Amino acid sequence: MGILAKIEQPRDLKGLTYPELEQLAQEIRAEMIDVVSANGGHLAPNLGVVELTLALHRVFDSPKDKIIWDVGHQSYVHKLVTGRQKEFKSLRLYKGLSGFPKRCESPHDCFETGHSSTSISAAVGFAKARDLRKEKNQVVAVIGDGAMTGGMAFEALNHAGHTKTNMIVVLNDNEMAIAQNVGAMSSYLNRLRTDPRYDRSKDEIENLLKRIPGIGSKMAKAAEKAKDSLKYLLVPGLLFEEMGFTYLGPVNGHDQIALEQVFEQAKMVKEPVLVHVLTQKGRGYEPSEKNPALFHGVGPFNKVTGEVIKKPAPPTYTQVFGETLCELAEKDPRITAITAAMPSGTGLNLFAQKFPDRFFDVGIAEQHAVTFSAALAFGGMKPVVSIYSTFYQRAYDQVLHDVCLPHANVVMAIDRAGVVGDDGPTHHGVFDISFLRVIPNLVFMAPKDENELRHMLYTSLQLDGPVALRYPRSVGQGVELTEELRELPVGKAEILQEGKDITLIGVGPMVYTCLAAAVELRHRGVEATVINLRYINPLDKESILRYARMTKRIITVEDHMLAGGMGSAVVEVLADEGLADVVVERLGYDGYVDQGAISLLHQGYGLSVVGILKAAERLKVLQRIEGRSSV
Template identity: 55%
Template sequence: MDLLSIQNPSFLKKMTNQQLEQLSEEIRHFLIEKLSKTGGHIGPNLGVVELTIALHKCFDSPQDKIIWDVGHQSYVHKILTGRAKDFDTLRQYKGLCGFPKRSESEHDVWETGHSSTSLSAAMGMAIARDLKKEKSYIVPVIGDGALTGGMALEALNHIGHEKKDIIVILNDNEMSIAPNVGALHNILGRLRTAGKYNWVKDELEYLLKKIPAVGGKLASTAERLKDSLKYLLVSGMFFEELGFTYLGPVDGHSFEDLLENIQYAKKVKGPVLLHVLTKKGKGYHPAENDKRGTWHGTGPYKIETGDIIKPVNAPPAWSKLVSDTVQKLARKDDRIVAITPAMPVGSKLEEFAKEFPDRMYDVGIAEQHAATMAAGLATQGMKPYLAIYSTFLQRAYDQVVHDICRQNLNVFIGIDRAGLVGADGETHQGVYDIAFLRHLPNIVLMMPKDENEGQHMVYTALNYDDGPIAMRFPRGNGYGVPLDDQLKEIPIGSWNVLKEGNEAVILTFGTTIPMALEASHLLEKQGISVKVVNARFIKPMDEALLTEILEQQLPILTIEEAVLQGGFGSAVLEFAQEKGYHNAVIQRMGIPDRFIEHGSVKELLREVGLTVDHIVDKILTMTPKKQKRA
């Protein structure tokens, strides 16, 4: 079949199971070929080919709402809804989004980049459907890893209580980004082994009905017997106790099983949970045999070998630099404990876990729990390192405020993927953490200019005893600078001057330092002397150095790869106002007040005006006398 010609999923209605199986093979071949060039989330999508086809065959999207909790699992959905022709642009600037996007298709009814949201969204849609007296099926598709998120459990509880007609598809591949953890995962494991549960349950209920009901006593005894045998048959009837009709487990790669059970689920009143077993990476050997999570999401790769195409002799990743330093310090300080919410691979904590298995905790997709657990550790004199992506730290905001900062606890938060992250787009851009952390009492917030300063900051953080401290660091690799053998503490709140100048000042930190230095050298050639300051401590700022600069009445340009509202530049403006420097010339450059979509980091920086040329132009407008002379 020509996948590029697909306009909508209606063609599936007339297809036989054999034709559907052929279509599945064609889609897998298409994905393997296209993603080898663009990169993307290949493992998750290869695992849901049959499931996605079955859903679109049984339901009428977009009237029926198929809600993808794991948004990066929607590639097959995109193909079936007419977007195969756009896959050459997947995750590229102005191209096809790697997640569901409502503006992209009417079939994308919910946008998600963070997991565990689909059930709450489904409940909202179901309530709206019923209030409007409409007829439609609401079908959230949630993974077993996402089901460990607290928000998903809250929604399950509410859906079961309200008895709304919602068909929850539990896509159980036993393998999220990292191996799943927790008691709920163990419940699912037991359910997987009880494949004949529903048949036995139905037979049991039929036989019990044959018992003559002589008086209420015997009837109640029979009911208790049924319950006892139910618990005997399947250890932990979690979903049924929550008010769901549980169906499964079902082979997620068998159209016969899928179609039969989906049609049955459509006939059941009230909430249904259809437990579907799939294999992540199915159909592509390297992805099928992935034990580390490498094939969860990749860059381009060689189809024949599965080798990931990476830059040759690239410097170490920032995540590895930070985790290696934490691991090094943990050998001398047994108070150090590492915590991650389902990101041990991305945060490069696997080696730490091997060396210190009792001091490494992957809590699953549970960012709020991770933050408060770190706070609990800190109350007992431990030194918790919370490794978390900037975009996921947003989910633990209240815990950072209420449990960590309010109690002034010694938690070290490693904010990974800070700044623009590129291809994952607006749900993953780590540009808000400065704005939502800077105003919190007690916290220290810093960002290094390179790996060497980064390792010293880690050392500083784990030796800091006066409250919470956070270090931002970007996605990707460092610069390859030499690393000092001896670690040292950096004075809290200290900045340092990277280049002297006497006509304007650039205050910046982290990833924007190289462009600031390059701009200053270009301006030097035009006769404009610009000082460049590494403002590595965003909070507290170096008030002595900032006061000195303000006293000199030099124009100040702040640059940050983060949102301008409430950011570092705002802090400089606030300081100038509070200290009475009302005539100070201060301009800011950063991320504007809108969500930044996907593309390469370089393309996105150009789009938002964070480039060397933009810096040069900005300084020229701030030094008009020099501009006229030039």
């Protein structure tokens, strides 16, 4: 039996020797590689924080002490040492262990994460609650250097530094190499600055100098200036010092002893502390060390070779989007592309290579990305800002006020719309229709397949004003991509087939599910109209009303929440027209959606052929046909 099998709770780590901790780190890395190679997940970030996580749990006493993981991409090690070893093989699977911290899973997960740059704000909240309740415990936020590009992180730093909140921020920096200042001098400065004797001796020397007749005050001022100058030269964390934090580091994030020492030092300080830790992303697995970006969030792979397992499939919507945008940018120098730290994830990496001067990665700063894009538009450019659906939620005010209100010519590409699979509820893009369709001036469309996506992107760039273009994470339908691009008439749906018995209205790839269901309904004698809605705003009210009057039965199908979604919009049209005799069944989600394979989630919520047939039965369509036949 290895050491990992004996670790049931963090307290079990405290009695281990350093050689045993080294062996444990190897076992943890092997376990993560084994599970992630089968399930997919965020491997490289977790490989880089093994020693850091062990040090945190040895020095602090979770769950009494609060350890908050920013984003959660680096929480796998934490899960393994907090009583979830037996469930770890179910990581990110349907009904399995979440890939992110989750309060219902363990008392050691004190705060749920999934979107970045939130941990410091949460830490300030926990610390203030502790102080108000007059409790005694430590609060630690672990945040990566990437998440520090988010403005929210600095808002929280500013608050904590201003209020002198007793808390610790661990900056996990996996971009910087282990530099020369990791060593004796750095350790000495850390000890010097955290030793209470330092402030006392500094005051004593200052008082002594001031007693020297005539020149004492000048000498004291000169000494203070010299001290400050040396500080500006040697202390790399000056920014954090100026914000009210005591800066410790940088420290080697793979040196177990050094990590524990610096955390013990941090505990001595009763004001905000920032510990700068340097780690290697992907450490301990050669393929991940060589390509940490690929293994940041990776699908199943061959753990021996590191080769990602890919099945032959059509191109993804994201890939088609990126290639089409490059095709259009070749002809129009005004087209620019903007993303928030996701160039590869949004398919803009190709654009960045071809048009580096017109590509902007603003970091994890969705609010800035959207407002920046609005100003680009007013400056005469044609900006296309591509952000995941779940992260557009962070920039809602900017979409509403900076883009749509002044009618800015911005194309907002909404990638990862609908459920995204194993990353779960923090990453599903199932709210965008609800919060965007209510905005005036916004043209909002969704393609049924990858070829229609090309035409919609072309159309978007021809329009004057804001446009939102929604498409999923998945591979396309495998349809032929037509070379000649054409404009799609705004606000006009596509009638794919007509039938007198029931109307199926789909949006996005759900249209193909409607088509498949229509085939099954035909086998049962039911003739269905199938509408590819295309435009969520403005709606094709004329088509909706025409087929509503004809069939009296409607099923709406959307990869989205029911509340405020496309189905709700259809019901509003019918209500406004006073068509009380038309019955509608809406298929979609009615709450936060768990993790799991996209196909399983669709089936579970009735977004399938079977689900549509059951909805048709609830509408008693078959009984109508049988009754009509008997007559």
